[in-house]
Amino acid sequence: MAERLVKYSRAQQKDVQDERSYDAQCPYCSMQCKMRVIEQKGPSRTQYKTIALDNPTSEGRLCVKGIHAYQHAVHRERVKQPLFKVDGQFVPVSWEFALAVMKEKFTKIQEEFGTDAVSVYGGGSLTNEEAYLLGKFARVALKTKYIDYNGRFCMSAAASAANQAFGIDRGLTNRLDEIEQTDCIILAGTNIAECQPTIMPYFERAKENGTKIIVIDPRVTETSKMADWHIQLKPGTDAALANGLLKLIIEHGYIDEAFLSERTTGFDEVMDHVQSMEIESISTLTDVSVEQLEKVALTFGKAERAMIFTARGVEQQTDGYMAVRNFLNLLLATGSIGKLGCGYGAITGQGNGQGGREHGQKADQLPGYRSIENKEHRQYIADVWGVNEEDLPRKGVSAYEMMEKIHEGEIKAMFIMGSNPIVSNPNATYVKEALEKLSFIVSVDMFISESGKLADLILPTTSYLEDEGTMTNVEGRVMLRPASKEKPGETKHDWEILCEVAGVLGKEKYFAFHSAEQIFDELRVASRGGIADYYGITYERLREGDGIFWPCPTTNHSGTERLFEEKFYHQDKKAKLMAVSNTPAKKKESTSLEFPLYLTTGRVVAHYLTGVQTRRSSSLAARDIESHIQIHPETADKYGIEEGRLVKIRSERGEIVVRSRFSTDVRFDTVFVPFHWAESQNINDLISNELDPTCRMPGFKIAAVHITMVT
Structure with a gap:
C-alpha cells in the first residue's frame, strides 16, 4: 500500500510542471473571506484548488461559493477582447477601435441631445477605487447627472434609515465578534445561513453563550431553525410588527429613559403614536399572536445588551426605509447602541456593497458620503478634482428611474460596469424594452450577460484574482484585496478602462492614474472630512494589518471599531426617533381573487x-x-x-x-x-x-x- 502511494505521489508531481498560488478575497458576499487559489499546470490540464486564509472577519472559513469562485474566473466563456456588434453578431475588435467608437458615439449623442443623454450604471462589487472612479468618470468625463448602481436594490433602505436616525450609515455599528457578547438578537428579514454562511458561527457561539435569538421571516429557513423564537409574519408587515414590540416594551417599562433624554430626540412623538394603537389590531395585521408578541418584546426589553440585524427581507419593500427606521426605534428606545454587545447591523449583500455606496456611484452622492446638492460639499470635491463647482452635474435619479428616463427619451446611451440590469431590476420586461430603445450601450463585464447581449460594445474586464484594490466589508472594515494572477487575453482592469475612455474624451489630465493605490490616495483626500472618512487609511497600513474601520481621519488613528460611544453624527450629536405608520402611505400590492x-x-x-x-x-x-x-x-x-x-x-x-x-x-x-x-x-x-x-x-x-x- 505504501509503495503504491509513493508511486501515485511521484506521478502527480510529474504531471504538475508549474504550481502558482494567488492570494485573494472572495468576490461574492460582504464577508470578504480571505483565500488562496492554487493553480497547478500540467501537460494535459490545469487544476485549481482553494484554501481559506485566516482573518479576523471569517476566521479562516469559506462557503461553497468561495471555494468554487475560481471556476468562473477561468471559464472558457470569459470575454478576453473587445467585442463590437455587427449585423446582430459580436465580432472581436481592437481596443483602439473600441475607444474610437465610444468617442464618436458619446460625443455625437451628447452634442445632439445634451450631456445627460449618456448615463452610467454601476455595480456593488466594484472595488472602492473603481466605484470612486466611476462616479468621477460620470461627472467629469461625461458630465452627466445620470449615474446610479445596482446597490440601490440592496442597501438603500437601510442606508437611508441609518443616515436619518444616526447621521451615518455603516453596515455594522460594531465588530462582528461583539455578537457573542450580547444577550438578545433580532434577525429581521435575513437568512444569513444561506446568504452569508461564514458569519453563522458568530451567532452559533452567541447562542451557546445563552443569547436569545429572534428571527423575523415569513419562511422557515436554516437561519430560523437556530432561533429561540421565529416570528413567521405575513409578508410586508414588518413596520407594524416593530410598532407592536415597541408598544409592549414601553408599556412594560423597559425603555432607557436616561439614554432617550440625553442622547435622542423624537421619542415623545413615537410613544404617543404607538400608545394610540391596539396590540390586537397589530396581531391581526401581522398574523402574529399577541402571546408571541409579548414574549418577544419582553425578551428583548429585559436584555441588558441587545442587537438588531436587518437585511433584504425588511428592506426590499416599498416602505423598507420606514420599517428599518422602526427597528432602529426599538434599539434607541432601549438604549441598545454605542456599547459593548449593543448595536445595529445591516447585513450587506454585495461584496463591496458598503464601500460602493460611499464614494459616488449613487445619484445624489459625492465621495465620502457627501451630498451632491450641498454647495459646500460640491466645492470641496470640485477642488479635489480640479474642476469648477458649477460644472459638476446635479442630482440624477435612481437605477430603476433611469429606465423610465430612457422610455421618456431623455437618456439615449448607457455605460454599464459590473451589472446586469435586465435581471436585477423589477418589472424586467419594461427594463429590457428600455435597453432595446437605447442607441448605444457599452457593457464592461467578464461575460456576455443578459444585458450584455443588448450591448453594442462589450469591454473585457478582470476578475477578483487579477484586480487589486480595497473592499469595505460588512463591518465597515476596509481591506486590501491582493490580486496577482496575470490578466487573460486583452482584458483590462475597470479603472484602466475608465481612464482610457476618459482620455479619448479629452479628460486624460483628470484620470492620469497608473495603479489602484494611486486612485485610493485621491479617494482618501476626496473623503477627508466627510461622513465616510478614509483619509487615515493607506495601502501601507492595510498591507501590515487586518483592515481598518472607517471613519479613520488621520494616519495615526486606529479606526472606529464601535460607533456612537459618545455621539451620533447629526449636528446636535443626538439620534433621531421617528413615528412609523403600520401601513405605508403608498399601499402595497395585496392579494385578490385573481392573484390570491x-x-x-x-x-x-x-x-x-x-x-x-x-x-x-x-x-x-x-x-x-x-x-x-x-x-x-x-x-x-x-x-x-x-x-x-x-x-x-x-x-x-x-x-x-x-x-x-x-x-x-x-x-x-x-x-x-x-x-x-x-x-x-x-x-x-x-x-x-x-x-x-x-x-x-x-x-x-x-x-x-x-x-x-x-x-
Whole structure:
C-alpha cells in the first residue's frame, strides 16, 4: 500500500510542471473571506484548488461559493477582447477601435441631445477605487447627472434609515465578534445561513453563550431553525410588527429613559403614536399572536445588551426605509447602541456593497458620503478634482428611474460596469424594452450577460484574482484585496478602462492614474472630512494589518471599531426617533381573487445575485441548475400543483415558468422563488415598479400572483 502511494505521489508531481498560488478575497458576499487559489499546470490540464486564509472577519472559513469562485474566473466563456456588434453578431475588435467608437458615439449623442443623454450604471462589487472612479468618470468625463448602481436594490433602505436616525450609515455599528457578547438578537428579514454562511458561527457561539435569538421571516429557513423564537409574519408587515414590540416594551417599562433624554430626540412623538394603537389590531395585521408578541418584546426589553440585524427581507419593500427606521426605534428606545454587545447591523449583500455606496456611484452622492446638492460639499470635491463647482452635474435619479428616463427619451446611451440590469431590476420586461430603445450601450463585464447581449460594445474586464484594490466589508472594515494572477487575453482592469475612455474624451489630465493605490490616495483626500472618512487609511497600513474601520481621519488613528460611544453624527450629536405608520402611505400590492398568493423572493446558498458568475461555475450550477417555486403542500393541493412539475407564475406584469418544490417551510398564503435566473425564469419580471418614496427601493419582497401547473 505504501509503495503504491509513493508511486501515485511521484506521478502527480510529474504531471504538475508549474504550481502558482494567488492570494485573494472572495468576490461574492460582504464577508470578504480571505483565500488562496492554487493553480497547478500540467501537460494535459490545469487544476485549481482553494484554501481559506485566516482573518479576523471569517476566521479562516469559506462557503461553497468561495471555494468554487475560481471556476468562473477561468471559464472558457470569459470575454478576453473587445467585442463590437455587427449585423446582430459580436465580432472581436481592437481596443483602439473600441475607444474610437465610444468617442464618436458619446460625443455625437451628447452634442445632439445634451450631456445627460449618456448615463452610467454601476455595480456593488466594484472595488472602492473603481466605484470612486466611476462616479468621477460620470461627472467629469461625461458630465452627466445620470449615474446610479445596482446597490440601490440592496442597501438603500437601510442606508437611508441609518443616515436619518444616526447621521451615518455603516453596515455594522460594531465588530462582528461583539455578537457573542450580547444577550438578545433580532434577525429581521435575513437568512444569513444561506446568504452569508461564514458569519453563522458568530451567532452559533452567541447562542451557546445563552443569547436569545429572534428571527423575523415569513419562511422557515436554516437561519430560523437556530432561533429561540421565529416570528413567521405575513409578508410586508414588518413596520407594524416593530410598532407592536415597541408598544409592549414601553408599556412594560423597559425603555432607557436616561439614554432617550440625553442622547435622542423624537421619542415623545413615537410613544404617543404607538400608545394610540391596539396590540390586537397589530396581531391581526401581522398574523402574529399577541402571546408571541409579548414574549418577544419582553425578551428583548429585559436584555441588558441587545442587537438588531436587518437585511433584504425588511428592506426590499416599498416602505423598507420606514420599517428599518422602526427597528432602529426599538434599539434607541432601549438604549441598545454605542456599547459593548449593543448595536445595529445591516447585513450587506454585495461584496463591496458598503464601500460602493460611499464614494459616488449613487445619484445624489459625492465621495465620502457627501451630498451632491450641498454647495459646500460640491466645492470641496470640485477642488479635489480640479474642476469648477458649477460644472459638476446635479442630482440624477435612481437605477430603476433611469429606465423610465430612457422610455421618456431623455437618456439615449448607457455605460454599464459590473451589472446586469435586465435581471436585477423589477418589472424586467419594461427594463429590457428600455435597453432595446437605447442607441448605444457599452457593457464592461467578464461575460456576455443578459444585458450584455443588448450591448453594442462589450469591454473585457478582470476578475477578483487579477484586480487589486480595497473592499469595505460588512463591518465597515476596509481591506486590501491582493490580486496577482496575470490578466487573460486583452482584458483590462475597470479603472484602466475608465481612464482610457476618459482620455479619448479629452479628460486624460483628470484620470492620469497608473495603479489602484494611486486612485485610493485621491479617494482618501476626496473623503477627508466627510461622513465616510478614509483619509487615515493607506495601502501601507492595510498591507501590515487586518483592515481598518472607517471613519479613520488621520494616519495615526486606529479606526472606529464601535460607533456612537459618545455621539451620533447629526449636528446636535443626538439620534433621531421617528413615528412609523403600520401601513405605508403608498399601499402595497395585496392579494385578490385573481392573484390570491403572496410572492416573495430571495437567494439560495449556491448562487449570487443575477447568477452571471455562479451559473458559470459547474460545481455551483450542479447544486441548483434551474430556478424553482417553493410552495406549501396544502397550497399546492389547493391549486392542483404536483411536486417536481413546471408551474406558471403570473402577476399583473407578466409570467414565468419554474419547477415546483414542496416545503412546509413556507406559509400557506405565500410562495418563494429565487432571483438568480434570467429569461423565462426571471422572477423580477413579476415585480412591481412601485418604489419606496424615500430611498427608491423597489418592493421585491411582495407581489400578488396566481399559479397553475403547466400541462
